[in-house]
Amino acid sequence: MNEFSAEVIVVGAGPAGSAIGAYLAQAGHEVIILEKSGFPRDKICGDALTPRAVKEVGYLGMATPESEGWHKNRGLRLIGGGHRLEIDWPDIDGTPNFGLTKPRMGMDEAFARHAQRSGARLFEQVKAMSPDIGEDGWIQGVHASGTDHRGRRVGPEAHFSAPIVIAADGVSSRLAVAMGLEKRDDRPMGVAVRAYHSSPRHADDYIESWVEMRSRNSAGESEVLPGYGWLFPLGDGTINIGAGLLDSSPQFGSVDFRTMMGQWIADMGHEWGIDETTSLGPIKSAALPMAFNRTPHFHKGLLLVGDSGGMVNPFNGEGIDYALESARLAAEVISTYSRYPKHVMREKLQEYPALVGDSLGGYFTLGRVFSAIIGHPALMQFGIKYGMGVDVVMEFVVKLLANLYRDPKVSEADLIDRVISALTRIVPATSNA
Template sequence: MRTEADVIVIGAGPGGAAAARYLAAEGFDVIALEKTRFPREKVCGDGLTPRAVRELQLIGLETPREEGWIPNHGLRMVGGGHRLEFPWHDLDEFPRYGLSLPRAQFDHRLAEHARAAGADVREGWHVDAAIRDERQDGYAGGGRVVGVIARETDAKGRKVGEPTEFRAPLVIAADGVSARIALGLGIERKQNRPIGVAVRTYLTTPRHAEEWMEGHLEIWDGERGRSNLLPGYGWIFPLGDGTANVGLGTLSAKGTPPKLDHRAMMRDWLAHSAHDWEFGEIEGDIKGAAIPMAFNRQPHYVPGMMLVGDSGGMVNPFNGEGIAYAMQAARRATEAAVAWRSATGVRDQEAALASYARMMKDDLGGYYSLGRVFAALVEHPAVMKACTRYGLPSPLVMEFTSRLLADVYEPRGGTWADKLLSALTRVAPAA
């Protein structure tokens, strides 16, 4: 069995599969190790904003409706007694539509897209640890990362094989929220960054083919009227197959998951809201997961290894979206790898790889810093109440807010809202 390559990718979710695809298309020999087997479920809203759709276009993945991709025209917001629709903006930088597709299908198709470019995507391999070469300078008192140790798993995900070494001069860790490999190197989570918790299920509804994503801004931590309005939202994303992805998420600015029964909160929310969707009964489990946000794990590059996607906290604090940013990080990682391959001399090669972390901060650091401020504000129930009661009915406020929340705006030119958001992301510190 071949165990050496130019690049080892850990994980074949959106970030890992996109990295494998991009790298293979550039002529790199890539082995991607995915611990599960496709198709497999992930806790996700299954909704893609125009920013994520643009990433799909850049990577060349077709999204025909006849294969289950359901387009949406924009976001319907419900809260404070208001129900308003905000179409996606007509911008040069982004398509004017979003998409929905269950993650079990999305991840599988992206992995197959990587295989079609020549990437060796291997399912059922659990990566246990990084291999370090102590003869080369590394991170946190250890040597440079030069590969990983992995074991095969059975159909239930249990590790059954003998430890196997996979070696490459570059490793991309796209192993998700657990960030096991980063933790093993001493890359700890930043405690001052927001973290979210989300739960979701699939419910039948006669409105399953509706082409709007719906967000509910009033989530309570107890009986309505005698409890606090929480920072977060509920969502309904129609999937066109008789069902919708229905869930809710809350946000903690302090980096500690809130001690709330999110499954009970979701049942209570559905009992009091969204009756017009005529949902069927909840069948099976309501699945949940933590959501790392705003670059909550850094550095994104240490000698020999890059962090991509959730492993590096690359999730939008405003809306909880992570797919678009994981795929964007995969693009940037490939750009750095191409520069590394072209460089001559050890110093220039290392500088090329290290440029990945700088590119990610340049791309997203300012916007994520704004998100940290947003998270700290909306933790106050009075702020959330004012936002839903007074912000939603104001076209001027929502013109800006809709761009801010979705991260879909013209970085150069555009309307006053585009210009204001561009200016704010430039001046905000990219921490």
């Protein structure tokens, strides 16, 4: 059996795993990243980075040139209740006023290669099979195996040891489950479906969100479809089109998502020049783990980042932003304490879930309330009908959904900034709440 050792083992080379690998390597730590697939590889997602995520990419020191397929957008177009609004991303100090899109087939590889250039050792087509748990119950590495292009175990077997292990292995997080960390049923879950189409509007300046999806029934009457939809221009001749549904919706579990997407595209596809003939592949679906649906985020030497810790925004289904932020916070704690005596290091690593809770806990708890509200169709329709036509309400909605508001302490903060900040403070702000 092959043996490898490092200061930190990262399981998963998505944005979260690659980001923490890059941060720690840049700080001089020995880091190994294990990725069960080989790059390039796909991920079912909206392919969009909001300005918050773009800011995190900047912290990482990673370039996003247009020449490498990064397409800028200036804001969000909201459609619903007979209204169509284009709202530019708010201009907030320290946060870029633009978003980015890039297909995940290339985006994830860009993050992984950045981690490699930073000094992390990346093992592709190597799958963590089980944790290596010491006599004291703490994780001390992982047992792994080589995989083929389909992710099937083919060997050779290997053992990777480190005093700190990062679970960045996505929504199912088999590593976290093997350490006794199951997902929480008191957190919202979502399902997203996504497809790629060629479109003449592939370079549009706005990403688009349909907060009210409609189609025509057999009688030619307009009817509301469950969930929300998006169209993200990718700037390369294609767009990412998708839809999401929360488990708080009464239709959850009984919806045929592919039929729903087909109905929606048939009804509105002319706006983007898409139909069944412009499809570039099958419709695919994935689960969205929201609002800290797996905790605690540190458990016996294992830290959870990104989707493995349920760090998807309940307001809009965005996960990359929080994957990158949690990776940065975890890297700061690890870099500070990893070389302390073992008993001190283990105690101090408990700061990580507290930091994540302070940063995101209140906002995610507010999102849980939101997800429960929109699960009631009558309330959702009321909000769309009477809110979409009011500019100040929609400015509030965009800032809230994208988590883009100013610190109320700065002079530029307006009433909307102060209201959102107050709302996130009056709800529990810990990752375990």
